[in-house]
Amino acid sequence: MDETSAGRSPATAITRRGLLQKGGGAAVGLSLIGFLTWVGVRSADAVPLWAVRPPGALPEPDFLGKCLRCGLCVRACPYDILSLAETGSGVAPGTPFFTPRKAPCEMCPEIPCVAACPSGALDHGLTDIAKARMGLAVLADQENCLAFLGLRCEVCFEVCPVMNKAITLEMRLNTRSGKHVHFLPTVHSEHCTGCGKCEKGCVLEEAAIRVLPRAAVKGALGKHYRVGWEEKKKAGHALIPEPLSLPVRRPGDGS
Amino acid sequence: MKRPPGEEAVEKKGWWPAHRWLVWRRISQAGVLGLFLLGPAFDLWLIRGNLASSLFLDVVPMTDPLLFLQLLVASGMPATQAILGVGVVLVLYGLLGGRLFCSWVCPVNPITDLAAWMRRRLGISGGWRGDRRIRYAVLVLVIGIAAASGLMVWEWVNPVSLLHRGLIFGVWSGWLAVVGILLFDLLLSPHGWCGRLCPTGALYAQLGHATPLAVSAVRREACSDCRACHQVCPEAAVIDPALKGAAKGVGPRITGIDCTRCGRCIDVCPDEVFEFDFHLPNISRVVP
DSSP: OOIIIIIOOOTTOOOHHHHHHHHHHHHHHHHHHHHHHHHHHHTTSOOOTTOBOOTTBOOHHHHHHHOOOOOHHHHHOTTOOOEEOOTTSSSOTTOEEBOTTTSOOOOOTTOHHHHHOSSSSBOTTOOOGGGOOSOEEEEOOTTTOHHHHTOOOOHHHHHOTTBTTTEEEEEEEETTTSSEEEEEEEEOTTTOOOOOHHHHHOOSSSOSEEEEOHHHHOOOOOTTOOOHHHHHHHHSSOSSOOOOOOOOOOTTSOO | OOOOTTHHHHHHHOHHHHHHHHHHHHHHHHHHHHHHHHHHHHSOOSEEEETTEEEETTTEEEEOHHHHHHHHHHHSSOOHHHHHHHHHHHHHHHHHOTTHHHHHTOTTHHHHHHHHHHHHHHTOOOSOOOOTTHHHHHHHHHHHHHHHHSSOGGGGTOHHHHHHHHHHHOOGGGHHHHHHHHHIIIIIOTTHIIIIIOHHHHHHHGGGTTOSEEEEOTTGGGOOOOOHHHHHOTTGGGHHHHHTOGGGTOOSBOOOTTOOOOOHHHHHOTTOOOEEEEOSSOOOOOOO
8 A cells, every 4th residue: 555645636636535534533532532431430339349459558549540551560479469450350450459368468578579669659648557557357157157156266367477466256145145255356447458369269159248438438537527436545534524423322221 | 356465575685675674673662571471481581561651670760652641641740760761762762763562672563564464465455544543533522531531541551551461461351452452453543543543653753853774775666567566565555655655755765654664565666665664864765
């Protein structure tokens, strides 16, 4: 095809065909661009529940404005837990994620994935892996969790890298038997990194404890709320007058 | 019937001189891909990452200019490595010719070359021949959307990224883009993707304004007007200013920024008009 002779019509000639071609091309182009923008914005809200971003990942829309989809974090991970997302998987194509139930984050102290990130989509300010907040573990299924059934399981408690801080065991009376104790795994959000070791370790066929996006899990108190006992601690005394102490009278108490 | 381009060159010069740059180019394309695949396949990590951003020998970073621009407008200044990386790429392709990337490195090129070859063989000549400046409009839109949304929206569909990532990381859904581009170039538009739409190439072209490496029609007086170079050139408009410029006092160097330095014109020319020329600065010298 000799383009210079066959492909170009004289620049001044305006033909119906030319107009239609140009207009059609522009319309197709514009609708494609509109569609792309829509796809991009729609899928930028959050990652699906089964996917967790690597440590240090910026909050989701910011992350998608920074991640180059180069996979250097994938290559840096010594445990090979990270993958780049497929198109149409629900995670933005080419961006890194891991699936805790398959392979959780091993929380390397050097955080090689963050160091490898060329763009800062994984925040280089994260230097202490214990401060990573990839998600939040939630004991989602209290009907099937063995601890709630009254068994001594505690695997999630045992495998937690932030042991006895991110997950503690709270003792409760087993009201079914009336004489046993439940050892209930309880997640504390101020220590949980969302590494997913607990979800991986859960012995059930489907994990009862799961790493979920923090935003999907965390509630927030109204700003005007004050927790009385903390205010009391701060002030050193009760903020309202102590209630009257009345004399206790029991039968046979002398009167 | 017109003879396929290159046939006369093979007769006159022999097979190797008529295919030399084509073969080197395929070796280069396969070599770049092979280099990236050494790691995952043989645990030999000469280079990590992919064409979007990579790290060579654990020292030299490289970042794709189009990704860098999107990054910059979407979320402000990135971390140092991405900045150094784009600097390396700017210097490298500033020296070698911006669109050298397109014909010697980009994984999409073999696909669009295949489409062009099939078109010539099957005698398909029709299709949309939109203005080649459309790619600059695409480039502006890609950057504009990134700036407006704060997301790298183009990276949802960028076939260059999709294909390379697919090959290196085994993300197979990117193949859809490959098939799409092959069919688009073959059936709908000659040189449609690389020549009219691709914003990556449009941006690399901007690095080619002052490049020392270029093709030059050094023996243009020997041209027998067989037009073989025009038939194989993906950016045929860059040839004539140099090839036919003697009368206007224009030098023989092909200085058009759209030239991909593929060197196919050197191969197929039976009159041995063209050769690669490395010269500082990039001026179009008039040969006396």
